[in-house]
Structures are given as structure tokens and as C-alpha cells.
Amino acid sequence: MKTVKILHLYSQAMDLYGDYNNITVLCQRIKETGNDVEVTAPGLYEPIELDGYDMVYIGHGKARNLAAISEHFVSHADIIKEAIENGQVWYASGNSRELFGESFTSPDGKEHEGIGLFDYRGVETNQVFVCDMIGRPDYDKDEIVYGFANRTAYLEGKNKYPLFDVITGFSDGSAPNGLEGTHYKNFFGTWGIGPVLVRNPSFMKHILKLLLGDDYKECDFTLEQNALDLVIAEFKDKKD
Amino acid sequence: MKYAFVALVCKMLTLAGKILGGGTDLPGKIALKMYPQIMKKLSFKGKVIAVTGSNGKTTTSNLIAHIMRESGYKVVNNELGSNMKSGITSALVSAASLSGKVKADYVVLEVDECYSRFIFEDIKVDYYLVLNLLRDQVARNGNPDVVFEKIAEAISKQPDMTLILNANEPISMNLTIPDRTLYFAMERTSRSTDECVSGTHDCKICPRCFHEMKYDFYHYNHLGQFHCSNCDYGTPKADFLGTQIDFDNKKLLINGEAVTIPFDTTFNMFNSIAACAVCSTVGITMEQFRSGIAGFKGAKGRRESFSFEGRTVNLMLTKQNAASLDQSISFVLEQEGDKTILLFVNNVIYLDYKDVSWLYDVAFQRLNGKVKNVVCSGNRALDTAIRLKAAGIPEDVLIYENDITKVKDALRRTEGDIYILAASAFGDEGKIIEELKK
Numbered sequence: 001m002k003t004v005k006i007l008h009l010y011s012q013a014m015d016l017y018g019d020y021n022n023i024t025v026l027c028q029r030i031k032e033t034g035n036d037v038e039v040t041a042p043g044l045y046e047p048i049e050l051d052g053y054d055m056v057y058i059g060h061g062k063a064r065n066l067a068a069i070s071e072h073f074v075s076h077a078d079i080i081k082e083a084i085e086n087g088q089v090w091y092a093s094g095n096s097r098e099l100f101g102e103s104f105t106s107p108d109g110k111e112h113e114g115i116g117l118f119d120y121r122g123v124e125t126n127q128v129f130v131c132d133m134i135g136r137p138d139y140d141k142d143e144i145v146y147g148f149a150n151r152t153a154y155l156e157g158k159n160k161y162p163l164f165d166v167i168t169g170f171s172d173g174s175a176p177n178g179l180e181g182t183h184y185k186n187f188f189g190t191w192g193i194g195p196v197l198v199r200n201p202s203f204m205k206h207i208l209k210l211l212l213g214d215d216y217k218e219c220d221f222t223l224e225q226n227a228l229d230l231v232i233a234e235f236k237d238k239k240d
Numbered sequence: 241m242k243y244a245f246v247a248l249v250c251k252m253l254t255l256a257g258k259i260l261g262g263g264t265d266l267p268g269k270i271a272l273k274m275y276p277q278i279m280k281k282l283s284f285k286g287k288v289i290a291v292t293g294s295n296g297k298t299t300t301s302n303l304i305a306h307i308m309r310e311s312g313y314k315v316v317n318n319e320l321g322s323n324m325k326s327g328i329t330s331a332l333v334s335a336a337s338l339s340g341k342v343k344a345d346y347v348v349l350e351v352d353e354c355y356s357r358f359i360f361e362d363i364k365v366d367y368y369l370v371l372n373l374l375r376d377q378v379a380r381n382g383n384p385d386v387v388f389e390k391i392a393e394a395i396s397k398q399p400d401m402t403l404i405l406n407a408n409e410p411i412s413m414n415l416t417i418p419d420r421t422l423y424f425a426m427e428r429t430s431r432s433t434d435e436c437v438s439g440t441h442d443c444k445i446c447p448r449c450f451h452e453m454k455y456d457f458y459h460y461n462h463l464g465q466f467h468c469s470n471c472d473y474g475t476p477k478a479d480f481l482g483t484q485i486d487f488d489n490k491k492l493l494i495n496g497e498a499v500t501i502p503f504d505t506t507f508n509m510f511n512s513i514a515a516c517a518v519c520s521t522v523g524i525t526m527e528q529f530r531s532g533i534a535g536f537k538g539a540k541g542r543r544e545s546f547s548f549e550g551r552t553v554n555l556m557l558t559k560q561n562a563a564s565l566d567q568s569i570s571f572v573l574e575q576e577g578d579k580t581i582l583l584f585v586n587n588v589i590y591l592d593y594k595d596v597s598w599l600y601d602v603a604f605q606r607l608n609g610k611v612k613n614v615v616c617s618g619n620r621a622l623d624t625a626i627r628l629k630a631a632g633i634p635e636d637v638l639i640y641e642n643d644i645t646k647v648k649d650a651l652r653r654t655e656g657d658i659y660i661l662a663a664s665a666f667g668d669e670g671k672i673i674e675e676l677k678k
């Protein structure tokens with residue numbers, strides 16, 4: 001039995017659209033495999049300590065909150081980049097992905113630094129953009145994942161490490177370009193907000209596999225797979 | 241001359257709409273097409289009051305208009321659901337003379353949060369009541385910060401307008417303009433909690449300095465008595481304060497004066513205090529307020545009940561708004577007897593999004609052990625069941641049925657009074673009622 005240690009960064013500031021339920025359900029799944037899990041949510045602006053954690057999670061937040069926490073995050077750039085290069089599992093949803101690029105703009109037009117792990121740049125529009133997406137994940141091109149974006153920013157620049165080949169729907173950029181998300185080593189980023197891991201069994205299984213090897217086979221994903229199949233079928237109905 | 245002609249068309253269409261039962265938006269839409277600047281031609285004899293917020297704007301604006309009418313004043317207001325520019329144009333132009341004069345003593349407008357700025361461009365507004373900002377219909381509105389910016393833009397167009405803000409709600413209270421702002425608030429009630437029990441908390445950090453926000457107590461979601469851990473932002477002394485809130489007897493004191501109201505929910509206690517703030521500010525006496533609110537019937541159709549095979553069915557409609565659904569759950573939990581909940585969740589209708597993320601902002605875990613069954617229906621039934629599973633609702637309590645014609649059978653496998661929590665974007669809930677009444 002293993003105790004999986006998860007670090008949930010900026011849980012107070014980056015907390016839109018029920019995102020934390022990805023962690024809640026991931027914990028439920030880990031327990032179903034017979035293993036244990038501990039989630040740590042440090043206080044706002046406390047120093048970030050990454051050693052000893054199996055996974056780090058950051059959710060989607062209000063644009064002004066993102067700008068407010070970015071300086072603190074970037075002050076830890078060296079240890080964050082080192083941890084990701086060394087294969088720590090990271091999951092960044094929505095606009096938190098902007099922190100990992102070169103820079104991003106906030107609603108007041110100011111430019112903020114990112115940690116520069118990826119060479120994209122975040123652009124704030126102050127306009128709400130919502131869109132569905134289904135795409136094939138790079139970890140298994142036979143699978144289809146559903147995501148929903150609800151954002152006011154987009155990423156500019158070439159997507160060198162895409163997570164999804166988009167079948168239909170949003171991309172990282174201001175216009176669809178067939179690619180969405182980031183998958184680099186064990187870092188996963190997507191504009192999909194809310195229960196992405198909960199609603200996509202293949203994605204949940206992939207994360208569980210990285211954390212616990214084959215133990216994920218203990219979990220039953222029948223309901224989740226049936227629900228996802230219905231969603232995907234609705235896209236097909238629309239096309240016909 | 242052009243105004244008179246377009247106004248006449250608008251008035252005739254409004255009249256035709258009333259007879260034929262059409263929508264109230266259409267006449268305004270056509271009038272705006274013919275004459276985009278039409279609202280600029282209006283002039284007002286009395287005071288103009290605009291009401292907005294994520295929750296309660298329909299009830300509160302209707303309540304204010306009702307109290308004013310009961311007090312003997314001539315009032316113009318817009319009807320339920322017509323709170324965007326076209327609906328407001330319909331209401332004002334059809335009430336105005338052919339020279340554009342609105343002769344009412346008071347104009348009370350329910351205004352959509354995101355559209356205030358387009359309306360405030362054209363007409364002078366004297367008072368602006370902002371009830372609250374919470375995440376609401378997120379597929380349309382994004383998050384409260386986005387809405388905040390749009391309201392701030394609206395306010396910037398009205399340099400003389402008085403703001404009436406909620407001192408228990410830190411997001412919209414941050415719209416404060418010194419010397420032009422009045423506050424309303426409610427003291428701790430029997431339903432207040434030390435911790436946030438709702439599924440969403442939209443203001444864990446201070447909107448001014450971005451440090452942790454502290455709460456002495458919560459009314460619901462992030463509304464409560466707050467103070468920042470770092471700067472001096474916090475609940476100020478209110479100009480209109482509700483105290484001794486008595487939900488059972490529907491009574492409270494507002495600035496020390498006893499008032500009986502036709503409501504028993506936290507939402508509506510707030511709405512009543514806010515209505516009192518507006519009425520008092522524009523010159524309605526406390527006596528008039530008291531007798532006006534006593535006879536208010538409320539917004540129709542939000543809560544309805546009927547019978548299904550000998551069981552009572554309570555219909556509770558919400559928009560895709562987590563706070564409203566949380567309040568509906570609170571209401572259900574307060575009722576006696578065995579209960580079954582029927583959730584009806586569809587795609588976000590107008591663009592068919594398959595998103596249910598907003599359900600993950602609702603504190604469904606509170607249903608655990610308190611209800612016999614939860615039936616999930618609508619085209620997102622399975623996704624709703626997955627959400628409830630995540631909230632720890634046991635699988636033997638959960639039933640899901642995405643085929644609407646089979647919902648009756650699903651309900652026959654459950655026990656107790658039925659509470660339908662119908663959450664769809666624009667009125668699709670009619671289908672489930674039709675099915676049950678068949």
C-alpha cells in the first residue's frame with residue numbers, strides 16, 4: 001500500500017468551476033485501489049515546497065487572482081522546472097497554464113512573467129469565451145476526451161507539446177488550430193475546466209497509472225464511460 | 241418626429257403582444273433596429289432606479305415597484321425576464337408619451353448585470369441597487385470578476401448616481417464610490433454558519449489586496465460579515481440593517497422598526513432589506529413600506545406544487561446557478577417527512593454545451609443520509625449521477641434516467657414527497673412537468 005501525496009497550490013485563489021473535484025474524485029479513486037492519499041493545500045503566499053509530493057495540482061481562477069499570485073509562483077521557477085523535468089506529475093487547468101509560459105497579460109493590460117517552461121504567452125481578452133471540445137489524447141489516440149472551456153484568455157505561440165488532437169472545438173489559441181493542451185513529461189495542462197478527470201475515464205486512468213502503476217485496474221469506470229459515450233454520440237449526431 | 245413614429249410602432253406592437261401573448265422583448269428590439277438612439281430621446285419626470293445582481297433582482301425590483309404603487313405612486317417597470325436593452329426599451333417607450341416623456345413618479349428597472357452599461361449610456365439613472373455578485377450561469381457570464389468589470393463600466397457612465405450596495409457581499413461592495421454609496425446588511429441569523437456550507441465561495445481572497453479574507457459568519461455562499469486579513473476592507477456600518485431575523489414568523493427589524501414580510505428565506509430577507517433601503521432613500525415612509533410589502537405576492541412560477549400518484553410534487557426552478565440550487569437544497573432539508581429529489585439537468589440550451597461543471601459548485605453532500613432517493617434526469621442525467629457520486633451519495637440512493645418518458649417509472653421506485661430541482665437555461669423544465677402530469 002502506498003500513500004499518494006498531492007499538493008494543491010493556490011486552492012484559495014484558483015478555485016473556479018468546481019475544479020477541485022478533480023482532486024476529490026482522484027482521492028476517491030486512489031482509495032478504491034486500496035491505497036491511501038493525502039492532500040496538502042498550503043496557505044496563500046507560503047513558500048512552495050515540492051519535495052515528497054507525487055502530484056501537484058493548480059486550478060482555473062479569476063484573471064486578477066492569477067495576476068496576484070504569479071509573482072509568488074515565479075519566485076519558485078527553478079524548483080518547479082526542476083520537478084517537472086524530473087517527472088513529477090503536474091495537472092494545471094484553465095488559465096493557470098499561463099503561469100508556465102513566457103509571460104501573460106492581466107485584465108488591466110499589465111504584463112506578468114511566467115516561469116518560462118513553455119514558450120507560449122497568455123493573452124487576456126476580458127471577454128468570456130465558452131466552447132465544447134472533443135479530442136484524442138496523445139497518451140492513447142484510440143480514446144476520446146471531452147472538455148469545456150470557459151475562459152477570458154488564450155495562449156499565443158506554437159503548441160510544441162499538445163495533449164489533444166482536437167476533433168471538434170477549442171484550441172489553446174484564439175482560433176481553433178487542431179491542437180489543445182500541453183503534455184510534457186508528466187505535466188498535463190488543458191483549457192478544459194471543471195471535472196475533466198472525473199468525466200474522462202481514460203485521463204483518470206492515465207494519471208492513476210502514473211501514480212500507482214497497474215492498481216487502477218481495481219476501479220470501475222462503467223458509469224463514467226457510458227456517460228462519456230453519450231456525450232461523444234451527441235457530437236456525432238450533430239455532424240450527421 | 242422620428243421618435244414619435246417609432247414609439248407609436250413600439251406601442252402598437254406592445255399592445256398586440258399583450259393581446260396575442262407575445263414576448264415583451266420584440267417591440268423594443270424592432271424599435272432599436274429602426275432607431276438605435278431611441279432611449280436617448282426619453283425624459284423622466286420622476287426618479288429612475290435600476291436593480292441588478294446575480295440573485296434576487298426580479299423579486300426585489302417587483303417588490304419595490306409594488307410597494308411604490310401601493311403607496312399611491314405611478315410606477316413604470318419592466319416585466320419578468322425582459323431585463324436586457326430590448327425589454328427595457330419596450331417597457332419605457334410604451335409607457336412614454338409620443339414626445340418621449342415618461343410621466344411616472346418612479347421608474348424601477350430590473351437590469352441584467354452584463355447589460356447595465358448599454359442602458360446607462362442612454363438614460364440617466366438616479367439609484368443603482370446591486371444586490372450581490374456570485375457565479376451565475378457561468379457559461380454565459382464567466383465569473384463574478386468579469387461581471388464586476390461590466391457593472392463598474394456602467395457606473396462610470398453615471399457620475400451623479402447613488403449606489404446602494406450589499407455590505408455583506410465583498411465582490412459587489414468593492415464597487416463603492418465614497419460619498420455616493422449607501423449600504424444594506426443583515427446581522428447574524430439562526431441560519432448563519434461559522435464556516436461556508438455552500439458548494440461555492442467566490443471570495444476567499446480580498447478583491448482589493450488579494451490576501452486571505454476572513455468571515456465572522458456566513459449567510460450563504462460568500463455572503464456574510466467579512467474583513468480582510470491584510471487591508472482595511474470589511475463589512476462597514478450599514479445604513480439599512482436587518483436585525484432579529486425571525487424566519488418562522490417572517491419578521492425582522494430594519495433599522496429597529498418591525499416589519500412582517502411574505503417570505504421565509506435568507507435570499508428574500510436580503511431582498512426585503514434591499515427594497516427597504518431603496519424605498520426609504522427615495523422618500524417612501526416606513527409605514528408605506530410596511531403595508532406595501534405585507535401584500536406582495538412574489539414572483540410567480542418559481543415554486544409550484546402538484547400531485548403525482550398521491551405524492552406531493554414540489555417544483556423548484558433555478559437558473560444554472562449554484563447558489564440558487566444550494567438554497568433549494570437547504571429548503572428541501574428543512575421540510576418534514578421522507579423525500580425524493582428529482583434533478584432535471586439539460587445541456588446549456590442555447591448552444592447545446594454538454595458542460596455540467598456548475599453542478600460541481602453545489603454542495604450536494606448535504607443530501608447524504610437525508611433523502612430516500614435522488615433521481616437524475618434530463619439529457620445530462622448520467623453526468624449528474626457522476627457528480628452526485630463524487631459528493632458521496634451512495635449508489636443505491638441514486639437513480640438515473642436520461643429518457644424523459646421513463647422518468648415516471650423511475651419515480652415509482654422511490655419514496656416520499658418529490659422535490660423537482662429543475663435547472664435548465666431557459667424554461668425547458670416544462671417537459672418534465674408535462675410528462676409527470678400526463
Ligand SMILES: [Zn+2]
Nearest residue numbers: 446449468471
Ligand atoms: Zn485586503
